[in-house]
Amino acid sequence: xxxxxxxxxCIGCGSCEGTCPFGVIEMxxxxxxxxxxxxxxxxxxxxxxxxxIINIAEEVVLVGxxxxxxxxxxxxxxxxxxxxxxxxxxxxxxxxxxxxMNQKLAAVIIGDKVADLAKEAFAFGADTVYLVEAxxxxxxxxxxxxxxxxxxxxxxxxSVILYGATKDGRDLGPRIACRVRTGLTADCTGLGIxxxxxxVAWTRPAFGGNIMATILxxxxxxxxxxxxxxxxxxxxxxxxxxxxxxxxxxxxxAEDIRTKLIDIIKIAGSSVNLHxxxxxxxxxxxxxxxxNFALVQALADVxxxxxxxxxxxxxxxxxxxxxxxxxxxxxxxxxxxxxxxxSGAIQHLAGxxxxxxxxxxxxxxxxxxxxxxxxxxxGDVLExxxxxxEELKIALKK
Amino acid sequence: MEIIVCIKQVPDSASxxxxxxxxxxxxxxxxAIVNPFDMHALEAxxxxxxxxxxxxxxxxxxxxxxxxxxxxxxxLGADKGVLVSDRAFGGSDTLATSYTLASAVRKLGKYDxxxxxxxxxxxxxxxxxxxxxxxxxxxxxxxxxKVEINGDTVTVQREQDECYEVVEAxxxxxxxxxxxxxxxxxxxxxxxxxAKKAKFDEFGLADLDVDETRLGLKGSPTxxxxxxxxxxxxxxxxIKKDTAKEAVAELITRxxxxxxx
Ligand SMILES: Cc1cc2nc3c(=O)[nH]c(=O)nc-3n(C[C@H](O)[C@H](O)[C@H](O)COP(=O)(O)OP(=O)(O)OC[C@H]3O[C@@H](n4cnc5c(N)ncnc54)[C@H](O)[C@@H]3O)c2cc1C
Ligand SMILES: Nc1ncnc2c1ncn2[C@@H]1O[C@H](COP(=O)(O)O)[C@@H](O)[C@H]1O
Numbered sequence: 244x245x246x247x248x249x250x251x252x253c254i255g256c257g258s259c260e261g262t263c264p265f266g267v268i269e270m271x272x273x274x275x276x277x278x279x280x281x282x283x284x285x286x287x288x289x290x291x292x293x294x295x296i297i298n299i300a301e302e303v304v305l306v307g308x309x310x311x312x313x314x315x316x317x318x319x320x321x322x323x324x325x326x327x328x329x330x331x332x333x334x335x336x337x338x339x340x341x342x343x344m345n346q347k348l349a350a351v352i353i354g355d356k357v358a359d360l361a362k363e364a365f366a367f368g369a370d371t372v373y374l375v376e377a378x379x380x381x382x383x384x385x386x387x388x389x390x391x392x393x394x395x396x397x398x399x400x401x402s403v404i405l406y407g408a409t410k411d412g413r414d415l416g417p418r419i420a421c422r423v424r425t426g427l428t429a430d431c432t433g434l435g436i437x438x439x440x441x442x443v444a445w446t447r448p449a450f451g452g453n454i455m456a457t458i459l460x461x462x463x464x465x466x467x468x469x470x471x472x473x474x475x476x477x478x479x480x481x482x483x484x485x486x487x488x489x490x491x492x493x494x495x496x497a498e499d500i501r502t503k504l505i506d507i508i509k510i511a512g513s514s515v516n517l518h519x520x521x522x523x524x525x526x527x528x529x530x531x532x533x534x535n536f537a538l539v540q541a542l543a544d545v546x547x548x549x550x551x552x553x554x555x556x557x558x559x560x561x562x563x564x565x566x567x568x569x570x571x572x573x574x575x576x577x578x579x580x581x582x583x584x585x586s587g588a589i590q591h592l593a594g595x596x597x598x599x600x601x602x603x604x605x606x607x608x609x610x611x612x613x614x615x616x617x618x619x620x621x622g623d624v625l626e627x628x629x630x631x632x633e634e635l636k637i638a639l640k641k
Numbered sequence: 642m643e644i645i646v647c648i649k650q651v652p653d654s655a656s657x658x659x660x661x662x663x664x665x666x667x668x669x670x671x672x673a674i675v676n677p678f679d680m681h682a683l684e685a686x687x688x689x690x691x692x693x694x695x696x697x698x699x700x701x702x703x704x705x706x707x708x709x710x711x712x713x714x715x716x717l718g719a720d721k722g723v724l725v726s727d728r729a730f731g732g733s734d735t736l737a738t739s740y741t742l743a744s745a746v747r748k749l750g751k752y753d754x755x756x757x758x759x760x761x762x763x764x765x766x767x768x769x770x771x772x773x774x775x776x777x778x779x780x781x782x783x784x785x786x787k788v789e790i791n792g793d794t795v796t797v798q799r800e801q802d803e804c805y806e807v808v809e810a811x812x813x814x815x816x817x818x819x820x821x822x823x824x825x826x827x828x829x830x831x832x833x834x835x836a837k838k839a840k841f842d843e844f845g846l847a848d849l850d851v852d853e854t855r856l857g858l859k860g861s862p863t864x865x866x867x868x869x870x871x872x873x874x875x876x877x878x879x880i881k882k883d884t885a886k887e888a889v890a891e892l893i894t895r896x897x898x899x900x901x902x
Binding site: 264266278279280281282283284285286322385386389409410411413414415416417418420421422424425426427428429430437444448449450451452453454455456457458459460461462463501502503504505506507508509510516518564565570571573579592596600602608613614615616617618619620621622623626627630631634635638639 | 671735763768821890897
């Protein structure tokens with residue numbers, strides 16, 4: 244596709260200028276022109292009163308026969324020998340996509356002596372497990388794991404691959420996409436099937452969460468994306484389920500792996516597992532000073548919750564970085580998220596807006612956090628928090 | 642040491658606003674800045690140069706006005722800048738961008754290290770760095786929060802969610818950096834004067850050894866099909882009372898009604 248402006252029709256009214264999300268439409272000599280940077284999103288097409296803007300189909304380079312690609316693969320990323328939640332969450336989404344496309348769902352497990360994990364993948368919905376085991380693959384490495392995936396893609400030709408948008412997933416995904424020359428949509432928060440084309444519709448925030456974009460990969464296979472952790476719920480496992488295990492030999496030799504893991508340094512007080520937390524109490528700049536985070540901690544203790552933070556509080560040195568929630572921190576999806584003295588900047592919302600219930604305390608009734616909260620108390624967080632902690636303590640005892 | 646830093650000019654996303662009427666981004670008056678993560682990439686390069694010597698070349702792909710971003714980097718201490726610009730590169734997704742940038746890097750000749758930001762704040766993909774490394778067939782170290790180089794051995798600390806990994810690899814390689822790696826410096830007067838006079842190389846389609854079908858919109862496997870504003874909640878229960886006690890009581894009643902506690 245490409246968006247063009249028909250010069251002969253353009254009346255230079257300027258209606259289209261402001262509709263471009265990328266700001267590349269400009270008025271020159273009383274005609275609209277599209278500058279470098281156009282992504283053919285088509286947002287401007289409707290705005291033209293004289294239909295001078297059209298979306299034309301462009302010749303595309305087809306790589307291979309796309310119809311020979313079938314089935315949905317989900318990468319089960321491991322941490323300390325166990326599947327990360329995101330892989331299991333994606334088995335749920337993979338099942339949904341596979342069912343809609345009438346195809347099978349497979350889990351990809353890479354590591355050393357990890358065959359045991361196959362039953363886990365079946366319980367969470369996989370029909371098939373591709374198991375790539377080798378001593379060289381014990382730890383994650385870009386080179387080793389990319390080779391394993393390249394081989395799987397060439398041999399088994401999946402139509403879709405889902406990776407978790409974790410650090411390793413975002414390291415590996417683009418490397419594979421580039422090697423097999425296909426598209427990869429980053430950090431998705433929504434998945435579905437586009438009704439018109441039957442393609443996977445990948446939805447993701449961009450511009451720091453200011454806009455959402457739905458992206459398709461029409462001509463290249465596999466269609467691939469990394470998907471944010473904690474956005475989707477894990478399916479309910481059924482351990483009576485089984486499936487087919489396909490053992491795939493690893494071609495990676497020790498010398499193919501150019502990076503070497505020397506050490507792992509745990510982050511001090513590593514109770515900051517925000518991804519897995521059911522309840523999170525977060526504090527922001529509105530807490531006023533670092534000592535006041537004790538109020539956040541006190542509420543968290545009563546609820547058995549984890550403590551999160553906005554970037555402002557991290558930048559001020561009140562909380563260590565691993566607690567940061569948001570675009571450049573963690574994305575979380577707890578059952579309940581308390582935002583205490585957090586304005587709700589778009590970059591913060593990007594990391595927590597998929598929480599089930601959001602409760603905000605802020606003294607500014609206009610704070611954007613109230614735009615996503617289910618419940619909001621307008622008031623001084625330093626007064627509200629101690630009362631809330633006491634009352635919840637009582638309420639939970641009953 | 643020859644270091645290449647890839648930088649991108651982006652709209653300052655902190656000041657991007659949505660037009661409530663039309664649901665589109667209001668770009669007017671939004672300042673263009675160097676992607677904040679790339680400032681950390683440049684700072685990392687400057688610190689490595691202070692220890693190991695060499696030259697720093699900043700590379701950007703974008704419209705002609707992106708030379709301003711290069712200028713900013715020269716003011717901070719970069720030695721050279723290259724603008725990769727051509728209409729044919731327009732509409733590139735991360736695959737086409739990395740293909741084009743990798744071609745430009747090849748044309749520059751020998752290098753030891755390429756540094757990218759972790760991600761650009763417009764697309765937020767974090768994909769261009771690893772994709773470039775693949776195009777150039779070199780190793781990659783992503784999400785780096787600390788770096789040390791000894792001879793041709795690079796040792797980094799890689800930021801994970803629950804730990805740091807210490808990882809080692811040999812030059813040449815590409816790394817992407819996170820914010821916590823350093824605090825970018827500010828330009829000094831001498832730097833600003835130097836930047837004012839700086840001239841930059843420009844690479845267009847004709848200068849690069851590329852397959853045209855892999856460029857721009859045509860060479861991009863992903864297509865944006867729809868853009869919309871994030872959905873807003875309209876059913877927020879806002880509690881405003883004279884005392885904290887009343888407000889909390891109301892909240893707890895509501896939470897109980899909704900069976901949340
Ligand atoms: C590239 C980029 C990435 C970013 N990534 C992130 C990210 O990952 N996570 C993140 O959080 N931010 C991120 N930010 C920063 C973000 O834009 C905001 O600056 C930040 O979230 C603000 O934090 P805050 O809400 O704690 O502070 P503020 O915006 O200062 O808000 C404080 C709030 O507390 C309220 N308040 C003050 N006193 C009281 C009181 N006594 N009682 C009750 N309420 C009170 C105020 O009304 C205000 O609403 C990013 C920015 C950029 C440019
Ligand atoms: N057009 C570009 N020109 C130069 N470098 C870029 C460009 N796009 C991305 N990069 C580099 O790749 C990193 C990741 O960008 P992205 O994949 O777009 O999130 C950035 O921090 C830059 O270092």
